[in-house]
Amino acid sequence: MITRRAIFEGRIKPGMEDRFFEEVESRLAPLWQAFPHALAVRMFRIEDCDDTERPVVMIQEVDYPDREKMQEAITSPARDAARARTIELxxxxxxRFYHVISGKNRLSAKR
Structure with missing residues (x-):
């Protein structure tokens, strides 16, 4: 399994915070959930960030079975629709926002 994360780094314009997240939840999240091969979709609204110069306000995650299935998803019409909606938001x-991809990694429990 792999996870593709979108990191939203910056600031929501003053007075638009609630509307931004309402739009994400009502109009964008359903599009993310429609991505082909998506196993799970998560969205995190960041409440605090150590780096005040480059704060992160939201992280979106989508799990896929493997890189091939992820590639199919990010070249699909569902992704095109989500990207158009993201540009509106x-x-x-x-x-800015950017993506990072990771495999399934586990830390060993301390014994």
Whole structure:
């Protein structure tokens, strides 16, 4: 399994915080859930961040069975629709977003 994360780094424009997250939950999350091969979709609204110069306000995660299935998803019409909606939401956001991909990693329990 692999996880593709979108990191939203920056700030939501003043006074638009609630609307931004309402739009994410009502209009964008259903599009994420429609991605082909998505095993799980999560969205985290960040409440605090150590780096005030480059704060992270949201992280979105989608789990896929493998890299091939992820590639199918990110080249699908569902992804195109989500990307178009994301661009609309960026009108309320000053910053950038980027993706990171990780495999399944586990730390051993301390004994």
């Amino acid at each position: 960026l009108e309320m956001f000053d910053g």
